[in-house]
Amino acid sequence: MNDLRDLYQEVILDHNKRPRNFRIIPQPTHRADGVNPLCGDRISVFLDIEDGVIKDIAFQGAGCAISSASASLMTEALRGKPVNEVEHLFEAFHNVVTTDCECPKGLGKLSVLAGVRDYPSRVKCATLAWHAVRAALEKRKEPVATE
Amino acid sequence: MSALHALSTAPATRAGLDLARIRADFPILRQRIHGKPLVYLDNAASVQKPKAVIDAISECYSGYYANIHRGVHLLSERSTAAYEGAREKVRAFLNAASVQEIIFTRSTTESINLVASSFGGSTVKAGDEIVITGMEHHSNIVPWQLLCERTGATLKVVPFTDAGELILDEYERLLASGRVKLVAVVHLSNALGTINPVKLMIELAHSRGIPVLVDGAQSVPHLAVDVRALDCEFYAFSSHKIYGPSGVGVLYGKQALLEAMPPYQGGGDMIRLVTFEKTEYADLPNKFEAGTPNIAGVIGLGAALDWLSAIDLDAVAAHEHELLDYATAQLQEIPGLSIMGTARDKAALAAFTLQGVHPHDIGTILDREGVAIRAGHHCAQPVMQHYGVPATARASFAVYNTRDEVDALVKALWKVKELFE
Numbered sequence: 375m376n377d378l379r380d381l382y383q384e385v386i387l388d389h390n391k392r393p394r395n396f397r398i399i400p401q402p403t404h405r406a407d408g409v410n411p412l413c414g415d416r417i418s419v420f421l422d423i424e425d426g427v428i429k430d431i432a433f434q435g436a437g438c439a440i441s442s443a444s445a446s447l448m449t450e451a452l453r454g455k456p457v458n459e460v461e462h463l464f465e466a467f468h469n470v471v472t473t474d475c476e477c478p479k480g481l482g483k484l485s486v487l488a489g490v491r492d493y494p495s496r497v498k499c500a501t502l503a504w505h506a507v508r509a510a511l512e513k514r515k516e517p518v519a520t521e
Numbered sequence: 522m523s524a525l526h527a528l529s530t531a532p533a534t535r536a537g538l539d540l541a542r543i544r545a546d547f548p549i550l551r552q553r554i555h556g557k558p559l560v561y562l563d564n565a566a567s568v569q570k571p572k573a574v575i576d577a578i579s580e581c582y583s584g585y586y587a588n589i590h591r592g593v594h595l596l597s598e599r600s601t602a603a604y605e606g607a608r609e610k611v612r613a614f615l616n617a618a619s620v621q622e623i624i625f626t627r628s629t630t631e632s633i634n635l636v637a638s639s640f641g642g643s644t645v646k647a648g649d650e651i652v653i654t655g656m657e658h659h660s661n662i663v664p665w666q667l668l669c670e671r672t673g674a675t676l677k678v679v680p681f682t683d684a685g686e687l688i689l690d691e692y693e694r695l696l697a698s699g700r701v702k703l704v705a706v707v708h709l710s711n712a713l714g715t716i717n718p719v720k721l722m723i724e725l726a727h728s729r730g731i732p733v734l735v736d737g738a739q740s741v742p743h744l745a746v747d748v749r750a751l752d753c754e755f756y757a758f759s760s761h762k763i764y765g766p767s768g769v770g771v772l773y774g775k776q777a778l779l780e781a782m783p784p785y786q787g788g789g790d791m792i793r794l795v796t797f798e799k800t801e802y803a804d805l806p807n808k809f810e811a812g813t814p815n816i817a818g819v820i821g822l823g824a825a826l827d828w829l830s831a832i833d834l835d836a837v838a839a840h841e842h843e844l845l846d847y848a849t850a851q852l853q854e855i856p857g858l859s860i861m862g863t864a865r866d867k868a869a870l871a872a873f874t875l876q877g878v879h880p881h882d883i884g885t886i887l888d889r890e891g892v893a894i895r896a897g898h899h900c901a902q903p904v905m906q907h908y909g910v911p912a913t914a915r916a917s918f919a920v921y922n923t924r925d926e927v928d929a930l931v932k933a934l935w936k937v938k939e940l941f942e
Contacts, residue, residue: 437911
């Protein structure tokens with residue numbers, strides 16, 4: 375059970391049970407949908423961006439513990455950040471969930487998802503919300519898919 | 522106690538199968554996954570292969586492989602004999618009248634696409650209707666949608682109850698429109714386990730002169746199928762779900778229909794004479810087998826049917842039914858677990874959800890316990906939509922599964938609950 379605990383850490387189980395910023399922003403400046411065709415999961419992300427800064431970010435949808443917790447943690451990590459830092463954070467996060475790299479300090483709580491690296495089939499779950507945010511920032515109309 | 526150890530003390534099932542011997546035929550089952558004995562319960566996705574099948578493929582490549590139907594040399598003659606011998610085995614297995622009614626394809630999916638394209642393309646017109654059911658696999662939905670888009674026909678869907686049983690009154694109502702050109706129905710639902718009353722459905726369609734295609738991908742390894750007793754026009758199945766290799770499918774079709782249908786693909790092996798002015802097509806079944814087929818794969822399918830036929834298929838069905846009943850009772854003990862698909866006539870699989878835990882998480886946790894199941898929409902998204910869930914977890918059984926393996930599944934599910942609570 376120990377190795378499973380590396381994946382399903384308390385923080386992840388907590389964010390799965392009580393996702394933060396799990397709501398709709400009625401008139402977002404940016405929004406996009408993400409789908410994971412493998413499991414049929416769908417997520418919508420909403421952003422309110424002012425002067426190049428993410429003033430508010432929220433999400434809705436149904437997914438596995440990894441995708442829900444990742445989306446929840448992502449909203450906490452991105453709120454208040456300048457838009458031009460999103461890409462850099464995503465790259466660092468993507469590295470953490472796909473390679474054996476040391477977790478960079480700047481990732482904060484997001485690093486609890488590092489256990490995903492040992493479960494290649496679950497990387498898509500961990501990155502779904504991030505793909506949706508990138509699509510929202512690019513103002514893409516079609517839902518973004520993880521494959 | 523490992524499943525194999527348990528078997529050494531209780532080798533025979535109530536149905537009289539020697540499970541230890543059957544399991545010994547499957548080299549892949551002898552391994553450990555993440556340090557635990559492999560419990561393979563993803564058989565509805567694809568079933569494992571007995572040594573007889575692996576050996577038949579290996580013997581073909583190492584002993585007598587060559588292209589078929591055209592060589593004058595000995596290897597080609599031997600390959601052709603083995604390939605056509607497999608066709609006769611499929612004919613006997615389905616009790617078809619003639620080997621000319623057995624077409625080899627890549628998969629059930631390709632078999633259905635062949636009928637949609639060739640039969641559908643030549644007979645379906647704007648305003649016509651195709652009837653399918655709400656519990657079809659995507660492979661028995663999308664080919665008909667494509668046909669409808671091409672021709673202007675309409676797709677009609679027979680609904681099912683929450684128990685997972687087709688509503689036959691609705692089926693009869695749809696048949697009565699006078700515009701239905703074909704019924705396409707799944708024999709055994711991969712998402713629910715429901716065995717549909719296809720014999721009755723075929724009779725009802727025939728009373729109005731409507732032909733019927735049966736998707737038998739899930740049914741052939743679990744139920745004895747007799748296409749002449751069913752009287753269906755087409756029956757499609759895949760080798761890889763009946764202990765044969767992947768990459769081979771079968772289409773049974775009534776000879777008169779197949780003869781009237783235009784070719785599906787053009788190329789080598791499907792012609793009698795080609796000039797730039799005109800091409801004469803080959804006779805059945807070659808007309809529908811353009812290109813060099815999966816020769817060793819077809820021979821492997823023949824070996825799989827020999828292997829399965831050597832075990833009594835009724836005893837196989839009885840054993841799997843007993844496993845399903847046992848699993849159903851055990852699963853229902855787990856609080857928060859709901860089984861999707863509780864039809865009276867059901868076989869081979871249990872699909873379920875667990876409150877508060879996504880099926881994907883169940884699948885990952887079970888894998889770490891050595892238990893392989895499927896988590897997802899099972900290529901039947903309309904079924905998921907019916908129950909309002911994005912996905913389910915599915916444990917599906919084959920002849921080599923044991924009660925101990927059901928126990929391992931249930932024990933692992935309790936671990937899932939422990940982790941998530």
